[in-house]
Amino acid sequence: MQSRKNSTRESGVGGERRRSSILFHLVSILASSLFILPLVWMISASLRQPGLPPPRAIEWIPDPVTWSNYARIFQLLPLGRYILNSSLIAGAAVCITLVTASWAGFAMSQLSPRGQNRFINLSIILLLIPVTAVWLARFILFRWLGFYNTYLALLAPSIMGSSPLFVLLFYWAFRRIPAELYEAARVEGASALTIWRQVALPLSSATLVAVGILAFLLYWSDFITPLLYLKSQSLYTLPVGLRQLQELDRTNWPLLMAGAVVMTFPAILLFGVVQRFFLQEGRLAGIYGK
Amino acid sequence: MSRFRYRNQLMMLLAPYLLGALALVGIPALLSIALAFMRYDGISAPAWVGTFNFRLIAANPTDFRFPVALYNTLYFVALATPLRVLGALALALWLNRERRGVGLYRAAVYLPTVIPDVAYALIWMWIFNPLYGPVNLIASVLGLPAPGWLADAKTAKLVFVFMSAFQIGEGFVVLLAGLKNIPSEYYAAAAVDGGNTWQQFRYITLPLLVPWLLLLALRDVIFSAQNIFTSNLIMTNGDPYYSTLFLPLVAYEEAFDRMHFGPGSAITILLSLATTVLIWFILSIIGRREITDAE
Numbered sequence: 001m002q003s004r005k006n007s008t009r010e011s012g013v014g015g016e017r018r019r020s021s022i023l024f025h026l027v028s029i030l031a032s033s034l035f036i037l038p039l040v041w042m043i044s045a046s047l048r049q050p051g052l053p054p055p056r057a058i059e060w061i062p063d064p065v066t067w068s069n070y071a072r073i074f075q076l077l078p079l080g081r082y083i084l085n086s087s088l089i090a091g092a093a094v095c096i097t098l099v100t101a102s103w104a105g106f107a108m109s110q111l112s113p114r115g116q117n118r119f120i121n122l123s124i125i126l127l128l129i130p131v132t133a134v135w136l137a138r139f140i141l142f143r144w145l146g147f148y149n150t151y152l153a154l155l156a157p158s159i160m161g162s163s164p165l166f167v168l169l170f171y172w173a174f175r176r177i178p179a180e181l182y183e184a185a186r187v188e189g190a191s192a193l194t195i196w197r198q199v200a201l202p203l204s205s206a207t208l209v210a211v212g213i214l215a216f217l218l219y220w221s222d223f224i225t226p227l228l229y230l231k232s233q234s235l236y237t238l239p240v241g242l243r244q245l246q247e248l249d250r251t252n253w254p255l256l257m258a259g260a261v262v263m264t265f266p267a268i269l270l271f272g273v274v275q276r277f278f279l280q281e282g283r284l285a286g287i288y289g290k
Numbered sequence: 291m292s293r294f295r296y297r298n299q300l301m302m303l304l305a306p307y308l309l310g311a312l313a314l315v316g317i318p319a320l321l322s323i324a325l326a327f328m329r330y331d332g333i334s335a336p337a338w339v340g341t342f343n344f345r346l347i348a349a350n351p352t353d354f355r356f357p358v359a360l361y362n363t364l365y366f367v368a369l370a371t372p373l374r375v376l377g378a379l380a381l382a383l384w385l386n387r388e389r390r391g392v393g394l395y396r397a398a399v400y401l402p403t404v405i406p407d408v409a410y411a412l413i414w415m416w417i418f419n420p421l422y423g424p425v426n427l428i429a430s431v432l433g434l435p436a437p438g439w440l441a442d443a444k445t446a447k448l449v450f451v452f453m454s455a456f457q458i459g460e461g462f463v464v465l466l467a468g469l470k471n472i473p474s475e476y477y478a479a480a481a482v483d484g485g486n487t488w489q490q491f492r493y494i495t496l497p498l499l500v501p502w503l504l505l506l507a508l509r510d511v512i513f514s515a516q517n518i519f520t521s522n523l524i525m526t527n528g529d530p531y532y533s534t535l536f537l538p539l540v541a542y543e544e545a546f547d548r549m550h551f552g553p554g555s556a557i558t559i560l561l562s563l564a565t566t567v568l569i570w571f572i573l574s575i576i577g578r579r580e581i582t583d584a585e
Contacts, residue, residue, distance in 0.1 A: 024389060031381065032398035035456060039401065041424050042413045058427040104307035107300040119304075126311055128509065129319070130516040132538045133562045136545050136555050137321035138314065140332070160310025167307060192299035221406035223520050228546065239408045243524065246412065253416050260409035271404040272397075279396045279463060 042264070046070070046257035069258040076248060076255070079262065081234070082241035089151055089237060090219035093158040097215040098208060101161030105170025106196045110182065120171075123164035131224060139228055153229040154222070154237075162218060166211045173207035174200050210277040213270045220267060238263055325555035332549045343556035354540050355532050356557065363515055363537045363561070365447055370454045371510045375503060378461035383495070386469045396466070403459030407517075411524035414453040415440065440526055443533035450521065450534065454514060461506045468502040469495070512565045537561045 040060070046069055048062040073079055108119045147153040161167045177200060185195045201208065223239040230236055236244070245259045326343055330336035347356045381399050385392055405413070417423050418439035426436040437445045476494045485493070519538040522528070528535035537557060545554030 021389070024387075025391065028385065028391070028395040031384070032395045035398050035402055037424075038410075038413050038417060038456065039405075041417055042409075045416055054421045055427065057431055058424055100306040100310070103303040107303040110296075110300050122311075126315060128512055129315055130513055132516040132519055132541070133558060134315055134318035134322060136541070136551055136558060137318035137325060139546075140325075140330075140551065141313075141318055141321065143332070157310070157314060160307050160314055164311075186296065192296060192303055196303065217404065221408075223406070223408050239406060242408045242412070246524065253419065253422060256412050257416060260412045263409040264405050267404050267406055268401065271401070275397045275400065276393075279393065279400060279466075 039264070039268075042257050042260050045253055046261045048254040048257075050252050050254045066254065069254045070262070073245060073255050073259050073262070077241055077244055078233075079238070079241055079259075082236050082238045083262075085235065086220055086237040086239075089154050090216045092151075093155055093162065093219045094212050094215045096155065096158035097162040097166060098212055100159060101163075101166040101211060101215075102170045102174075102201065102204075102208070103196065104161055104167045105172075106174050106200050107192070108167070108171045109174035109200075110192070116171075120168070123168050126164040135224065135228065142229065148229060149231045149235065150229075151235070154219070154225050158215075162215050166215060169207055169211055170204070173204040177203050206277060210274050213274040217267055217270060322555045322558060325551050326559045328552050328555075330551040332551060339552065343553045344560075346553055347556055347560070354544065354553070354557070355535060356540065358532050359535045359537045359540045362447060362533070362535055363518075366450055366454075366518065366536065367511055367515050369448075369451045370514050371507055373451065373455045374458050374510055374514070375461060375507050377455055378458045378465055378506070379499075379503065381458075381462050382465035382469060383491070386466055396462075399462055400459035402456040405457075407520040408524060410453070410457070411521040414449065414521070415525050418449050418452075440534075441530060443531045446526060446530060446534045449525075450518060453521065454518075461510070464506060465499065465502060468499050472498050515561060515565060 044060055044062060047065045047067065048069075049064060049066040050069065108116055111119070142148060142153045142156070145152075147156065157163075181199050181203075182195060185199050190198070221239065222237075223243070226235075226237045226240045227243070230240065242256075242259045242263055246256060249255065325336075327338060327340060328336045329339045329342070347354060350356060385396050385399070402410070418425055420426055420436065420438045420441060423439075425439070429436045439449050440446050472495065476498075477490060480490050480494055515536075516538055518536050519542065522534065522536050522539045523542070526534040528539055538561070541554045541557040541561070544550045544557065
């Protein structure tokens with residue numbers, strides 16, 4: 001289906017086709033390497049021995065390879081504690097998000113076309129408002145509510161499904177389910193909550209996993225909220241810990257890169273699980289419509 | 291069951307989303323407009339000061355350096371947004387085919403977008419480190435000049451532009467989907483008429499992709515202007531000589547370092563205002579219809 005654009009171009013003779021295929025892979029590999037390079041350099045730098053003079057040429061594998069940087073950062077700061085904090089917050093936020101976002105998405109999918117459009121518009125407007133546009137007032141509001149220096153400030157966005165994008169993803173997933181299934185359940189007298197749990201959710205497991213992982217990444221990476229709200233060091237999350245590591249020694253690059261690897265690795269692992277969902281099916285694109 | 295009761299149940303399911311959006315976005319948005327006209331330090335009672343905060347910004351005290359920050363922000367957006375949108379477009383066009391390994395290439399392009407902000411900022415500080423960084427090492431091997439990058443007021447902003455050009459996964463995915471949405475008959479018809487690849491792109495792909503590109507550009511303008519905060523704080527904190535002082539950092543310092551919520555809000559409002567004008571402008575061009583009908 002996607003090859004249609006090239007079907008005409010590739011109908012030439014076999015040799016030409018092979019040449020165009022080699023060219024395609026060559027350029028693609030080049031482009032891909034460019035995007036992987038930052039990660040490669042991060043890992044390579046994290047294995048360098050601290051305090052060495054600058055290398056004369058670019059070194060892909062440092063000599064000697066030093067794994068102790070990873071142990072060192074855990075000695076300098078309670079990173080284990082921070083990782084635990086980050087995981088707990090992200091985990092809790094994922095659970096709440098999956099419920100609230102899928103509720104909203106389900107309800108939207110059941111409304112009249114006009115109602116659906118109204119909420120899609122609302123979600124798109126919300127999607128266009130960045131955190132930094134409302135952070136000041138939100139800070140004052142949260143402090144007044146007593147959220148300062150508690151995890152409530154960090155978890156609060158999960159009440160609204162964390163991101164309007166997640167609500168929309170659920171909405172599109174639930175809308176793909178044949179209306180007869182919903183109708184049949186309603187004829188039997190099932191409530192909205194029952195239909196959500198017994199019809200909609202079981203048929204949307206891919207979306208459930210994808211939103212769960214995307215939400216985890218959102219909270220795992222969040223730097224601004226803990227920066228603004230957390231005062232006690234025992235509450236710190238990993239992004240704030242990484243900032244602390246930077247403030248300890250701004251020039252110890254091997255240690256900083258080791259910290260960056262620790263922070264990035266889980267994100268990439270989860271991305272590996274979810275990449276099929278949005279790279280092959282292009283579901284994210286729903287936001288932008290036809 | 292009555293239709294009415296079912297509708298009420300649906301509204302209950304929507305309630306957390308709607309009330310959450312009201313409490314986390316709606317009320318704070320209104321509150322920050324009010325704060326822009328107030329004096330508030332987080333301790334004593336807020337006082338109405340009219341347009342004082344805006345006049346203060348216009349008077350350009352050394353605390354804010356508003357004109358410099360505005361110039362830097364516009365400079366960054368003007369370079370980063372076209373680079374990001376065109377980069378995403380080029381990659382989407384190139385990788386929009388069913389070949390073996392194409393999934394891997396797409397994943398590679400998306401990869402930098404997944405890296406958490408703080409880690410991403412640190413990585414680019416390392417890459418552009420004048421002495422140790424890979425970029426200057428390559429430059430010295432090739433006999434090219436090795437600038438100070440983040441340490442040099444002339445090049446510091448470019449590092450931010452450059453690093454933002456690698457986090458284009460979202461736009462890339464969106465444009466991939468946009469390309470898939472173009473009916474294949476159009477290309478078949480063009481082939482019958484003997485159109486070449488360039489003509490296909492110019493007369494079929496590009497016109498059909500324009501709404502997507504505009505929306506992408508719009509979202510990019512909003513978010514690149516605001517999301518620069520984390521890397522700004524981690525990498526330069528505005529140095530050297532305010533050459534990388536961007537507006538969100540000014541608002542942050544004013545509000546959270548000095549507890550001047552009034553001027554801080556005023557700066558935020560001015561930034562939001564500029565982007566809102568852009569939203570309105572772009573939406574009025576492409577028409578609202580395009581984005582309401584999803585899927």
